[in-house]
Amino acid sequence: DIQMTQSPSSLSASVGDRVTITCQASQDISDHLNWYQQKPGKAPKVLIYDASNLEIGVPSRFSGSGSGTDFTVTISSLQPEDIATYYCQQYDNLPFTFGGGTKVEIK
Amino acid sequence: QVQLQESGPGLVKPSETLSLTCTVSGGSMKGYYWDWLRQTPGKGLEWIGYVYFSGVSNYNPSLKSRATISLDTSKNQFSLRLSSVTAADTAIYYCARTPGPAKGWQKFDSWGQGTLVTVSS
Numbered sequence: 218d219i220q221m222t223q224s225p226s227s228l229s230a231s232v233g234d235r236v237t238i239t240c241q242a243s244q245d246i247s248d249h250l251n252w253y254q255q256k257p258g259k260a261p262k263v264l265i266y267d268a269s270n271l272e273i274g275v276p277s278r279f280s281g282s283g284s285g286t287d288f289t290v291t292i293s294s295l296q297p298e299d300i301a302t303y304y305c306q307q308y309d310n311l312p313f314t315f316g317g318g319t320k321v322e323i324k
Numbered sequence: 325q326v327q328l329q330e331s332g333p334g335l336v337k338p339s340e341t342l343s344l345t346c347t348v349s350g351g352s353m354k355g356y357y358w359d360w361l362r363q364t365p366g367k368g369l370e371w372i373g374y375v376y377f378s379g380v381s382n383y384n385p386s387l388k389s390r391a392t393i394s395l396d397t398s399k400n401q402f403s404l405r406l407s408s409v410t411a412a413d414t415a416i417y418y419c420a421r422t423p424g425p426a427k428g429w430q431k432f433d434s435w436g437q438g439t440l441v442t443v444s445s
Contacts, residue, residue, distance in 0.1 A: 218386075251431045260418055260435035261369070267428060304369060308430040312384040315369040 219243050219307050223316035229324045236292040238319045240305035245285050249309035252281055252290045255318075256301045264303075265290060297323060326351035328419050328436035336413075336443050342406040346419030346436055349400065353377050357422035358402045359432060360393060362415035370415075374422065375402055409443045416440050 220243035230236050240250070248268035253261035263272045265281035268288055278293045292299055300323060305316040332344035346358070360372040373383035375393040383391050392405045406413060419436040423429035 249430070253432075260420075260438050261432070262435070263431045263433055266431040270428065272431075272433075306369075306432075311382060312386070313371040315371075317368050 218312055219246060219310055219314050221305055221307055221314050221316035223303075223305060223319050225319060226317065227320040227322065229322045230295050231324045232295055232297060234295045236295050236299075236321060238290050238303055238321075240283075240288045240290075240316050242286045242288075242307055242309075246307045246309035248284050249307055250281075250283070250288050251306045251308065253304045253306060254299075254301045255304065261304060292321075295321070295323070326421065326434050328421065328434055330417060330419050330436045330439040332439065332441070334440060334442060336409055336441060337445050338410055338443055339408055342404070342409050342413065342441055342443070344404045344417055344419075344439065344441070345401050346403070347399075347401050348421075353395070353397050353400060353402070355424065357424065358393070358395065359420045359422055360391075360404045361418045361420055361432070362413075363418065363438070364415045372404065372406075372417075411443050414441065414443045 222241045224239050250268045252265040254264050255261040264275050269281045281290045302318045302320045304318050327349045329347045336342045354377050357374045357376050359374040363369050373393050375381040375395045381393050390407045395402045416438045418438045420432040421434040
């Protein structure tokens with residue numbers, strides 16, 4: 218299985234801050250990576266697909282980049298509604314696998 | 325806008341079979357992959373498997389052949405059966421949709437709200 222490692226596991230930032238979360242794959246997955254946002258008590262929601270494409274309806278302050286084994290998702294200006302846990306997911310190989318998550322909190 | 329809703333028992337005894345159904349509304353099942361995933365505090369998010377609208381299925385080997393996903397397009401439903409459950413199968417179970425294998429479509433783009441299943445005697 219492809220292992221997905223996210224860092225940090227949690228972070229605290231102020232409203233308006235730029236926030237970056239990283240995800241590393243255990244082998245080359247090209248751009249076969251999605252990012253999800255999960256708010257407490259809710260199902261995950263796709264934010265970014267194919268490493269850098271914004272899902273319809275997702276605010277433009279979210280962006281994704283990377284290819285191969287190293288990926289990032291960035292929130293350009295953190296908003297209170299962005300409080301959530303973020304997960305990366307690879308679909309290069311079965312079984313699909315997820316990172317362990319990054320919990321984002323407001324300082 | 326497609327909507328998915330899980331249903332099934334919230335409590336299952338050890339060694340028995342967990343059975344869940346996902347009802348799809350607001351859209352057709354044709355042309356899509358229909359997935360089951362689960363989430364636990366310890367193991368995080370885990371993909372269980374999918375069934376394609378043709379009936380072809382694929383599973384996570386970690387479940388050691390205990391999972392079966394089936395489709396009933398006449399009812400707009402798909403189901404999960406997980407046999408020989410243990411406490412380690414206690415989780416929130418989600419059903420989800422993948423639009424397809426092509427570029428831009430391999431993502432879980434619609435999810436059910438999730439249902440907690442506890443394995444306990």
